[in-house]
Amino acid sequence: xxxxxxxxxxxxxxxxxxxxxxxxxxxxxxxxxxxxxxxxxxxxxxxxxxxxxxxxxxxxxxxxxxxxxxxxxxxxxxxxxxxxxxxxxxxxxxxxxxxxxxxxxxxxxxxxxxxxxxxxxxxx
Amino acid sequence: xxxxxxxxxxxxxxxxxxxxxxxxxxxxxxxxxxxxxxxxxxxxxxxxxxxxxxxxxxxxxxxxxxxxxxxxxxxxxxxxxxxxxxxxxxxxxxxxxxxxxxxxxxxxxxxxxxxxxxxxxxxxxxxxxxxxxxxxx
Numbered sequence: 001x002x003x004x005x006x007x008x009x010x011x012x013x014x015x016x017x018x019x020x021x022x023x024x025x026x027x028x029x030x031x032x033x034x035x036x037x038x039x040x041x042x043x044x045x046x047x048x049x050x051x052x053x054x055x056x057x058x059x060x061x062x063x064x065x066x067x068x069x070x071x072x073x074x075x076x077x078x079x080x081x082x083x084x085x086x087x088x089x090x091x092x093x094x095x096x097x098x099x100x101x102x103x104x105x106x107x108x109x110x111x112x113x114x115x116x117x118x119x120x121x122x123x124x
Numbered sequence: 125x126x127x128x129x130x131x132x133x134x135x136x137x138x139x140x141x142x143x144x145x146x147x148x149x150x151x152x153x154x155x156x157x158x159x160x161x162x163x164x165x166x167x168x169x170x171x172x173x174x175x176x177x178x179x180x181x182x183x184x185x186x187x188x189x190x191x192x193x194x195x196x197x198x199x200x201x202x203x204x205x206x207x208x209x210x211x212x213x214x215x216x217x218x219x220x221x222x223x224x225x226x227x228x229x230x231x232x233x234x235x236x237x238x239x240x241x242x243x244x245x246x247x248x249x250x251x252x253x254x255x256x257x258x259x260x261x
Binding site: 001003005010015018019022042043044045047048049050051052053054056058061068070072073075085088089090091094095097098099100101102103104105106 | 129131134136138175176177178180181182183184185186187188189192202204206207215219222223225228229231232233234235236237238239240246248249252253256
């Protein structure tokens with residue numbers, strides 16, 4: 001999975017530059033989709049709420065405009081982690097300060113995995 | 125606030141590895157609760173399967189992706205541990221679903237984000253073009 005981080009990088013761009021990087025980004029996603037390498041992707045609106053803790057408190061997301069905010073994602077179907085990193089390096093937003101987080105998708109919920117580990121340990 | 129959204133919402137789970145601190149019984153109970161919670165939402169047509177993410181990875185940055193750094197994560201409370209997508213029309217309903225997530229009792233938080241139909245870059249470029257037109261009138 002590619003997580004695109006950074007919500008504030010477009011502020012300094014001219015309309016032409018914005019149009020150019022948008023077109024590049026769309027063409028990039030289209031190409032990956034055609035090659036069967038991208039299976040899903042979506043931009044996210046800036047609006048953000050955080051729900052946390054036992055009391056399930058709702059607060060405004062601290063990330064509306066920051067370098068760490070997640071602006072969108074691609075879900076990739078590639079053979080290895082290196083392939084995913086190579087694709088991340090093609091991201092048209094990189095020259096403008098976007099950071100791309102590359103994360104392996106888990107086959108199973110990590111909590112269920114943890115339980116299996118413990119069970120193995122107990123039986124050893 | 126624009127509370128209506130036809131594109132659905134994304135729940136981003138932000139957690140450290142709090143589940144390592146639970147006993148086997150607690151873990152099993154939580155897994156069962158989570159399963160029932162998700163099955164109920166799916167049966168109501170409100171949730172689509174999400175994915176869990178491994179707690180490894182890299183961050184690529186810089187022109188032509190010249191910087192590749194390990195992490196974030198393992199210990200970070202802000203690290204994204206997984207996501208779900210919701211097919212509901214208001215952020216209030218998406219928040220209510222996030223609040224009913226069984227794991228919140230143990231730690232972590234859930235970020236609720238409307239999914240965009242269109243890239244925000246496109247929208248902004250259009251706005252700027254319109255402003256320019258107005259100036260030239």
